[in-house]
Amino acid sequence: MLNNVAVAAVNGVTPFELGIFCEVFGIDRSAVGLPVYDFAVCAAEEGPLVVGDGHFGLTLPFGPERLEEADLICLPADRGAPTREYPQPLLAALHRAVDRGARVLSVCSGAFMLGAAGLLDGRRCTTHWMHAPALLRRYPRALVDPDVLYVDEGQIITAAGTASGIDACLHVVRQEQGAEVANTIARRMVVPPHRDGGQAQYIRRPLPRTACDTMGEVIAWMARHLAEEITVEQLAERAHMSARTFARRFLAETGTTPYQWLLRQRVLLAQELLESSDETVDAIAGRCGFGNAAALRHHFLRTLGTTPNAFRRTFRGPQAA
Structure with a gap:
């Protein structure tokens, strides 16, 4: 049962993707009969954390130890991906979470944290279509699908860019608490409970060119x-x-x-x-x-x-x- 949700934030965490998790899991909606999650945002690095491009900072009361009790660990995007290195305590905490049966959900470039932890090896996954080639280059054992909104591999859920994080969060709620709860949260957020298609429809592909004159x-x-x-x-x-x-x-x-x-x-x-x-x-x-x-x-x-x-x-x- 999904009760305890923790977000692991690193330097450069992007505010929109962080806000998705806060909106879906961090608001008390018990007045309309919705479940209340034990929710926390945790600093996976020494704070205060830089948010996005550095327009503001974030001081958090919890560190990576808070991840140990979570049923769901959420990984928002960060500006440092895809080239940065992630803290070893964070990667170890992700491994322990999966070993004890918890689920992990990444949005956009948050998938690079999963890759660094070795949790994408042999698993189908996704990220924002712009980051997909870099994710595959850095973690060649990952089965990267750049055309979908999200991928559910059981304990590991990966979402594509930005708004697809909402899709993935509602998907998890739908699985854990049922369609009625997910639909009610979606209505409160003024978003569709489910979107058709994948991110392929958002990719602009120019006319392919060949370097050779033959064709x-x-x-x-x-x-x-x-x-x-x-x-x-x-x-x-x-x-x-x-x-x-x-x-x-x-x-x-x-x-x-x-x-x-x-x-x-x-x-x-x-x-x-x-x-x-x-x-x-x-x-x-x-x-x-x-x-x-x-x-x-x-x-x-x-x-x-x-x-x-x-x-x-x-x-x-x-x-x-």
């Missing part, structure tokens, strides 16, 4: 003709190669197949049109080469983890869909 002209042509039916044979003819040679060269220079490249660029174009135009989903599907709304929805969902209408609501408001 440059063909790729530019493909980008201008996304609405048309395109075959490898057509592309190979434009590149003056056999289809087999073209496919092999394309993969070597772009890291993907012609089909997957086209599919990704069509989804990107659909994102732009959903966000910037009032065209129907059917019309957008035609302009992007998907043919119909059903095909667009299928590939949109597989690529981004959300639907075209949900994406449009997210970026343009409910009335746009």
Whole structure:
């Protein structure tokens, strides 16, 4: 049962991510029948702690010893990640917590603390999409998924950037105290109890470029003709190669197949049109080469983890869909 919650704060702790834990677990809502958590924010380093970019400091009454009694330890992001070293007493406390059955929840770059403690080895996890490559480089045994809002691996929960920490906290409350409690907290916070999709829908990917001139002209042509039916044979003819040679060269220079490249660029174009135009989903599907709304929805969902209408609501408001 989730009763005792502790936040481990280090120098450079970011105020928004710290505030998420305080908002979900640190407020007494017993007047509306919600559970009250034994909640504390703990200084994992000598204080006063610098908050964020140093605009203010934080003096806390608890040190890392308070983590020993927590059912849930929360790790907010900090400005020092991904290059800093974390205090050994903090890393040891995280290990002991997992050994005794407690859960640990990180938000954004807080995942680097888990990596430093060796708690991501062989585990699926996430962090903010901007930090995902660095997390994988520093902790290559971690199974980093940069496209999701959060990952629940039982005792280890990792959330992506900023607001996805709210999603992960409500997920834990839903598991421990039920949907009614989680939904009531969400209503009090004026946030959705559950968000569809993943963080892939928030990533801007520029048109891939190849350092070699072999594919440059063909790729530019493909980008201008996304609405048309395109075959490898057509592309190979434009590149003056056999289809087999073209496919092999394309993969070597772009890291993907012609089909997957086209599919990704069509989804990107659909994102732009959903966000910037009032065209129907059917019309957008035609302009992007998907043919119909059903095909667009299928590939949109597989690529981004959300639907075209949900994406449009997210970026343009409910009335746009």
